[in-house]
Amino acid sequence: MLIVQKFGGTSVGDLERIQNVANRVSKTVKKGNSVVVVVSAMSGETNKLVGYAEHFSKNPSRAEMDMLLSSGERVTASLLSIALQEMGHSAVAMTGRKAGILTDKHHTKARIEDINPDHMNSALADGKIVVVAGFQGVNEQGDVTTLGRGGSDLSAVAIAGALKADLCEIYTDVSGIFTTDPRIEPKARKLDRISYDEMLELASLGAKVLQNRSVEMAKKLNVNLVTRTSFSDEEGTLITKEENIMEKPLVSGIALDRNQARISLMGVKDRPGIASDIFNALARAEVNVDMIIQNKAHDETTNIDFTVTVGDLNDAKRVVDSFASSGEIKADSYNEDICKVSVVGVGMKSHAGVAAKAFLTMANENININMIATSEIKISMVIDEKYAELAVKSLHNAYELDK
Amino acid sequence: MLIVQKFGGTSVGDLERIQNVANRVSKTVKKGNSVVVVVSAMSGETNKLVGYAEHFSKNPSRAEMDMLLSSGERVTASLLSIALQEMGHSAVAMTGRKAGILTDKHHTKARIEDINPDHMNSALADGKIVVVAGFQGVNEQGDVTTLGRGGSDLSAVAIAGALKADLCEIYTDVSGIFTTDPRIEPKARKLDRISYDEMLELASLGAKVLQNRSVEMAKKLNVNLVTRTSFSDEEGTLITKEENIMEKPLVSGIALDRNQARISLMGVKDRPGIASDIFNALARAEVNVDMIIQNKAHDETTNIDFTVTVGDLNDAKRVVDSFASSGEIKADSYNEDICKVSVVGVGMKSHAGVAAKAFLTMANENININMIATSEIKISMVIDEKYAELAVKSLHNAYELDK
Numbered sequence: 001m002l003i004v005q006k007f008g009g010t011s012v013g014d015l016e017r018i019q020n021v022a023n024r025v026s027k028t029v030k031k032g033n034s035v036v037v038v039v040s041a042m043s044g045e046t047n048k049l050v051g052y053a054e055h056f057s058k059n060p061s062r063a064e065m066d067m068l069l070s071s072g073e074r075v076t077a078s079l080l081s082i083a084l085q086e087m088g089h090s091a092v093a094m095t096g097r098k099a100g101i102l103t104d105k106h107h108t109k110a111r112i113e114d115i116n117p118d119h120m121n122s123a124l125a126d127g128k129i130v131v132v133a134g135f136q137g138v139n140e141q142g143d144v145t146t147l148g149r150g151g152s153d154l155s156a157v158a159i160a161g162a163l164k165a166d167l168c169e170i171y172t173d174v175s176g177i178f179t180t181d182p183r184i185e186p187k188a189r190k191l192d193r194i195s196y197d198e199m200l201e202l203a204s205l206g207a208k209v210l211q212n213r214s215v216e217m218a219k220k221l222n223v224n225l226v227t228r229t230s231f232s233d234e235e236g237t238l239i240t241k242e243e244n245i246m247e248k249p250l251v252s253g254i255a256l257d258r259n260q261a262r263i264s265l266m267g268v269k270d271r272p273g274i275a276s277d278i279f280n281a282l283a284r285a286e287v288n289v290d291m292i293i294q295n296k297a298h299d300e301t302t303n304i305d306f307t308v309t310v311g312d313l314n315d316a317k318r319v320v321d322s323f324a325s326s327g328e329i330k331a332d333s334y335n336e337d338i339c340k341v342s343v344v345g346v347g348m349k350s351h352a353g354v355a356a357k358a359f360l361t362m363a364n365e366n367i368n369i370n371m372i373a374t375s376e377i378k379i380s381m382v383i384d385e386k387y388a389e390l391a392v393k394s395l396h397n398a399y400e401l402d403k
Numbered sequence: 404m405l406i407v408q409k410f411g412g413t414s415v416g417d418l419e420r421i422q423n424v425a426n427r428v429s430k431t432v433k434k435g436n437s438v439v440v441v442v443s444a445m446s447g448e449t450n451k452l453v454g455y456a457e458h459f460s461k462n463p464s465r466a467e468m469d470m471l472l473s474s475g476e477r478v479t480a481s482l483l484s485i486a487l488q489e490m491g492h493s494a495v496a497m498t499g500r501k502a503g504i505l506t507d508k509h510h511t512k513a514r515i516e517d518i519n520p521d522h523m524n525s526a527l528a529d530g531k532i533v534v535v536a537g538f539q540g541v542n543e544q545g546d547v548t549t550l551g552r553g554g555s556d557l558s559a560v561a562i563a564g565a566l567k568a569d570l571c572e573i574y575t576d577v578s579g580i581f582t583t584d585p586r587i588e589p590k591a592r593k594l595d596r597i598s599y600d601e602m603l604e605l606a607s608l609g610a611k612v613l614q615n616r617s618v619e620m621a622k623k624l625n626v627n628l629v630t631r632t633s634f635s636d637e638e639g640t641l642i643t644k645e646e647n648i649m650e651k652p653l654v655s656g657i658a659l660d661r662n663q664a665r666i667s668l669m670g671v672k673d674r675p676g677i678a679s680d681i682f683n684a685l686a687r688a689e690v691n692v693d694m695i696i697q698n699k700a701h702d703e704t705t706n707i708d709f710t711v712t713v714g715d716l717n718d719a720k721r722v723v724d725s726f727a728s729s730g731e732i733k734a735d736s737y738n739e740d741i742c743k744v745s746v747v748g749v750g751m752k753s754h755a756g757v758a759a760k761a762f763l764t765m766a767n768e769n770i771n772i773n774m775i776a777t778s779e780i781k782i783s784m785v786i787d788e789k790y791a792e793l794a795v796k797s798l799h800n801a802y803e804l805d806k
Binding site: 015018019022049052053055056057060061063064065067068070071072074075077078079081082083085086092093095097098142143144 | 418421422425452455456458459460463464466467468470471473474475477478480481482484485486488489495496498500501545546547
């Protein structure tokens with residue numbers, strides 16, 4: 001098999017851990033696999049460099065930041081290659097440039113546009129372990145770019161796609177994807193497999209293991225993604241296409257997002273296009289609106305409720321105030337003490353009654369549901385934040401996710 | 404003027420010093436100059452990375468070492484560029500690659516083969532300060548190479564040559580080239596100007612300020628080189644071609660090299676080619692022989708005396724022993740308690756009596772001269788090490804170098 005293994009900052013946090021990574025790569029190679037390793041900077045290193053830059057400027061040039069920050073991954077990649085060579089393996093360290101990672105021109109948050117895998121392929125054909133500095137590529141001008149948050153995961157997935165690797169393993173400090181946050185529900189169970197779409201829902205609903213960008217790219221490139229821990233031999237969770245999951249569970253997991261705020265607009269003037277005007281103004285202010293409810297009041301006005309992330313709340317307030325001062329909104333209120341609980345599962349596509357069970361569970365616990373949104377594979381409910389843990393535990397139990 | 408300014412590791416040793424460098428560059432620009440800055444890694448950084456590599460391997464791959472070590476200069480270059488931008492300057496950081504520094508393929512000790520200054524020239528034409536990561540280039544395969552000891556000086560001189568810069572300033576922690584080591588003779592005087600050839604002699608005789616490689620390249624490319632300190636505004640020493648030095652001093656400086664050992668071979672069989680055989684064998688063992696004296700003894704044998712550096716002494720002994728055991732040498736002896744004192748000056752080309760004064764000075768101090776070697780601009784004498792300071796001071800005084 002051809003396997004891409006990606007190790008994050010904590011997995012290569014010191015020299016001893018880099019040696020552990022080398023041992024793990026070595027073991028994978030000795031089982032007869034070809035391996036491409038993608039590494040992040042040693043944990044703390046990137047923050048140190050950012051701190052250096054901020055000593056000089058609050059708003060340092062992005063091109064310079066890329067030249068600065070890309071150095072951290074180069075260090076880890078060359079050290080890991082040296083460690084593998086010392087163990088008797090044939091290995092070669094490559095920068096993002098050498099690995100053929102071409103990006104657009106947006107410094108510090110570049111998108112991978114193409115991968116030219118020639119150098120990697122010829123090294124693999126020579127029987128070498130390829131060690132790639134993650135998080136970085138080059139733009140059309142040949143300047144170093146970095147890929148932003150979660151960038152090394154993206155490097156790994158894109159490389160796995162370009163090389164048509166059998167597996168892309170993302171090593172972190174957690175052992176996989178769980179049916180829910182084990183800190184809330186200790187009976188949470190690690191999933192063996194999960195579909196891309198479920199993972200996307202879980203990631204956007206607050207599961208911190210993988211960034212949506214990486215899962216989206218894995219889905220697009222059809223990369224079998226495994227997330228597992230580098231601190232033990234425990235098997236992780238395979239993220240793959242739905243067809244590869246034999247027994248589709250009705251529900252795969254319960255997600256909780258505490259980072260929500262609700263905005264209620266009352267007495268909105270009922271003229272055509274008023275909702276469109278409000279939400280366009282919010283979009284221009286770069287406020288991401290999540291759930292929306294609109295209902296006619298008894299008079300000739302409308303009530304509109306919507307949710308945003310807590311971080312966007314102030315920007316949203318400013319937009320709402322401008323409509324209020326023009327008299328098109330009579331009153332508005334804000335509530336940060338809410339959360340969003342979501343039930344995710346591909347099985348609900350083909351099974352009725354999944355949503356009904358969620359509502360019944362909330363009712364049995366006397367939890368009032370403020371807002372509801374559903375998709376093919378997800379039911380989201382906005383509830384008072386004080387019920388967050390209770391809701392998660394009850395739903396986890398109701399769908400028998402600990403079994 | 405177009406000025407290349409190079410700052411070594413101690414000059415950029417911490418964030419405050421990098422800010423000082425930015426201030427100095429800014430001052431130079433405000434005087435109306437165009438500036439290209441070449442920087443080393445922050446002092447200690449390269450040693451730290453070497454230590455990391457040696458944790459994994461006693462003999463790490465040279466290609467990996469280059470990828471590892473070249474990261475240090477990238478950090479300094481981007482930080483300095485950020486600092487200059489924050490001060491309101493237009494600046495751009497460039498890696499060795501971007502600056503167009505092309506080298507041969509010898510990782511960790513590559514030689515610069517060519518410089519393509521297009522990117523630097525177009526940035527300068529845009530009114531930008533160009534900040535280049537020193538010590539590094541790329542080979543034909545596009546892989547990063549490093550230039551070995553003194554590599555950032557080489558980068559600066561080569562760039563100054565390629566850009567036809569008016570001046571190449573090398574900033575270190577010493578303020579210039581002195582008539583002799585001020586720790587030995589406090590009356591030593593800093594030279595305003597010195598010719599390439601004199602500097603080459605002084606450097607190879609132990610002056611630590613500049614590596615011979617850099618001075619040789621400056622001579623070849625006709626680069627006006629200034630060595631000065633980054634810790635004050637004191638003027639430095641200009642190293643330039645002889646024609647640029649109006650009043651040629653008879654003698655420019657006195658150099659002392661304590662790192663010498665003398666090997667005496669007695670009763671060497673007087674057959675044709677014996678000296679050639681011995682010195683060829685020494686060359687094959689990579690022993691650098693400096694001075695040689697051969698003289699016929701009363702019997703049919705010859706005595707040969709020569710000097711090597713102390714570091715080469717053991718290798719030299721092994722070679723000599725092989726000739727001794729074959730019976731071609733009757734006896735040999737070794738003396739590490741010697742030193743080499745040299746008088747350097749372009750003026751001696753056209754003036755008689757310079758050597759005579761040196762010998763007379765030694766005689767007046769009752770210092771016995773063991774060996775003598777002369778070139779057009781240098782007289783070297785091997786003497787007992789205990790007389791080292793006395794010899795340097797007397798010669799400094801005899802040629803009135805403190806005036």
